[in-house]
Amino acid sequence: MPELPEVEVVRAGLERWVVGRALGPVEVLHPRSVRRHAAGAADFADRLAGRTAVSADRRGKYMWLTLDSGEALLAHLGMSGQLLVQPEGGPAERHLRIRLGLPSDGRELRFVDQRTFGHLMVAPLVPAAGGGALPDVIAHIAADPMDPLFDDEAFTAALRRRRTEIKRALLDQSLISGVGNIYADEALWRTRLHWARPTSGLRPAQVAELLGHVRAVLTEALAEGGTSFDSLYVNVNGESGYFERGLKAYGREDEPCERCGTPIRREAFMNRSSYSCPRCQPRPRGAAAGARAAARR
Numbered sequence: 404m405p406e407l408p409e410v411e412v413v414r415a416g417l418e419r420w421v422v423g424r425a426l427g428p429v430e431v432l433h434p435r436s437v438r439r440h441a442a443g444a445a446d447f448a449d450r451l452a453g454r455t456a457v458s459a460d461r462r463g464k465y466m467w468l469t470l471d472s473g474e475a476l477l478a479h480l481g482m483s484g485q486l487l488v489q490p491e492g493g494p495a496e497r498h499l500r501i502r503l504g505l506p507s508d509g510r511e512l513r514f515v516d517q518r519t520f521g522h523l524m525v526a527p528l529v530p531a532a533g534g535g536a537l538p539d540v541i542a543h544i545a546a547d548p549m550d551p552l553f554d555d556e557a558f559t560a561a562l563r564r565r566r567t568e569i570k571r572a573l574l575d576q577s578l579i580s581g582v583g584n585i586y587a588d589e590a591l592w593r594t595r596l597h598w599a600r601p602t603s604g605l606r607p608a609q610v611a612e613l614l615g616h617v618r619a620v621l622t623e624a625l626a627e628g629g630t631s632f633d634s635l636y637v638n639v640n641g642e643s644g645y646f647e648r649g650l651k652a653y654g655r656e657d658e659p660c661e662r663c664g665t666p667i668r669r670e671a672f673m674n675r676s677s678y679s680c681p682r683c684q685p686r687p688r689g690a691a692a693g694a695r696a697a698a699r700r
Contacts, residue, residue: 405480406464407547407581408624413486414466418459420488420505421468421512425455427504436500436514439540440524450525451476451503463547463580467538469528475538477526478514484521487513547581548618559610562602569605570598570677573617582617585653586624588678590616592652597684598670598677623649652678 405413429448431437440447456468456476467475478486487496491504491511501514501523514523526538533552537544546553558579562572572578573587582590591598593616594609605613627649651661656669660680669676 405484406583406586407461407549407621408586410461410464410466410480410581411549411625413480414459414461416488417456417466417468417486417512420508420510422456422459424505424507425453426451427506427511428452428502429504430502431500432502433500433516433519435519436516436522437524439522447523447525450474462537462541462550463544463576464583465538465541465544467526469536470525473528475526475528476523477538477540478523479521481516481518481520481522483517485513485515487515489513544576544580545578548579548614549581549621553579555611555614558614559607562610563605563607565602567602568598569596569600569602569613570672572602574673581621584672584675584677585650586617586620588653589620589651592679592684593620595683597679597686598672600687601689652680654678 429451431444431448434444437444437447450472451470454470454472457471458469460467460469460475465477465479467477469475478484480486483498488505488510491506491509496513496515498515498517499513500516500519503512503514505511514521524540526540528536529539529542531537531542533546561578565572565578567575570587570591573582573590574584588598590613594613596609596613652667655667655678657666659665660667660683663680663682665680665682667678668681669678671677
C-alpha cells in the first residue's frame, strides 16, 4: 500500500496540475470506487462538476482537494489506486474507474484502480487541532511526522504508555500517520530496534532517535519519488519512484546486512512480513521465548 512519500508525490502533482482549475464533467465508471460516498455516484458527480480546486492537501496516507464549495474531494489509493492527469479523450486505461474533466487545460484527472480497494468521496471539512481543516471522516487520524504540528513530546509520552510492540505502534494511525510497513522496517533497522520491542520500555532518547530516522527515511524516499515495487505506484504522470534501490532491510531477505553482513531475516507480522537484522536488531528475550513456545504448540 502506498505510504506517506508515495501519497505526497501524488499530492504535489495534483497541486501542480489540478489546483486552480475548474472540474468539468465527472463520470463514475465503477460504483465501488465511490462506495464511501453515501449519497451515491450521481450525488458525487453533482457535487464536483463546476467546482474549483483551491488547494491539494494530505494527512498520512490520505490526500484531498479542497474545493471552492467548502467541501473536500478525498482520496485513498488503497493497494493499487492511481490518480493520473491525462489528455482529454486519450485512450482509457484498462482499470479506469472515474474521470474528472479539466476542460481549461484539455486534460482530465483519472482514478485508475486495478483492485478497487481505493476510493474517492466528497466530504465536509471540519476545523483541525492546531489550525487548518480536515475532511470530517479522517479527523481522528494523527498528524504525520513531517507535519509541523506533530508533537514529539506528546507522541513519546503516548508511545511509552502503550503496552504494545514498537512496529505496531508505528502503524497505529491514531498515534502517528503515514508510516507503513516499508518505512517502519527501514527506520527500525537504522535505530537497531527489533519490531517486537515493547514500547513501554523505550527511553525518551530512543524514541527521539527513532523519530529522527523515520523522518530521514521518509525525506529520502520522497526525494526519490517514493518506492515502486511494480507499475502500480506512480505519480500523476505515470512515473515510478526509485527508493527501492536504497532500502536496507525491507524486501532484502537473506541478503547481507550492510552494517554487519548477517543475512536479513523475514518474519511474519500482522498478515504481512517484517524484515530485520538478527544481529543488529536482536529480538527481545520475552518475545523470543513466546515465539519458541508458539512454534512448539
